[in-house]
Amino acid sequence: MDxxxxxxxxxxxxxxxxxxxKFVNERKxxxxxxxxxxQTAKELMVQQANNHIQESKQIAQQLVQQAQTMNEQxxxxxxLIINMNTAEDGTSLSYFxxxxxxxxxxxxxxxxxxxAVTEFQPLDFASxxxxxxxxxxxxxxx
Numbered sequence: 001m002d003x004x005x006x007x008x009x010x011x012x013x014x015x016x017x018x019x020x021x022k023f024v025n026e027r028k029x030x031x032x033x034x035x036x037x038x039q040t041a042k043e044l045m046v047q048q049a050n051n052h053i054q055e056s057k058q059i060a061q062q063l064v065q066q067a068q069t070m071n072e073q074x075x076x077x078x079x080l081i082i083n084m085n086t087a088e089d090g091t092s093l094s095y096f097x098x099x100x101x102x103x104x105x106x107x108x109x110x111x112x113x114x115x116a117v118t119e120f121q122p123l124d125f126a127s128x129x130x131x132x133x134x135x136x137x138x139x140x141x142x
Contacts (some may be wrong), residue, residue: 096104
């Protein structure tokens with residue numbers, strides 16, 4: 001009987017040891033899987049950060065190029081204004097294009113107004129009282 005109890009205890013200890021080893025082994029596998037998933041998440045975040053940095057650099061370069069273009073345009077406009085102010089003929093900014101303005105300047109005949117000589121002034125501006133404005137103020141009775 002002593003032998004039987006010893007064998008039963010050995011058998012029960014082996015079964016318990018098997019389940020404990022299985023539990024510990026599963027826990028290690030889960031830990032390794034979690035570490036691997038964390039590693040892939042970190043790699044993904046690093047890759048996304050690198051993409052974000054590259055896109056940010058491209059946007060910054062485009063902004064610098066647009067700012068340079070805008071500065072060149074402002075400088076050209078400023079130079080045009082300076083040249084216009086120092087020009088002797090006093091030309092102003094052309095509403096039409098360069099070619100259209102030259103065409104209109106050479107092909108248009110200037111109409112000169114003939115000043116009509118009048119023999120009398122209009123009544124509103126006559127030196128005498130015209131009747132519209134007599135120059136006296138009437139007082140109304142209350």
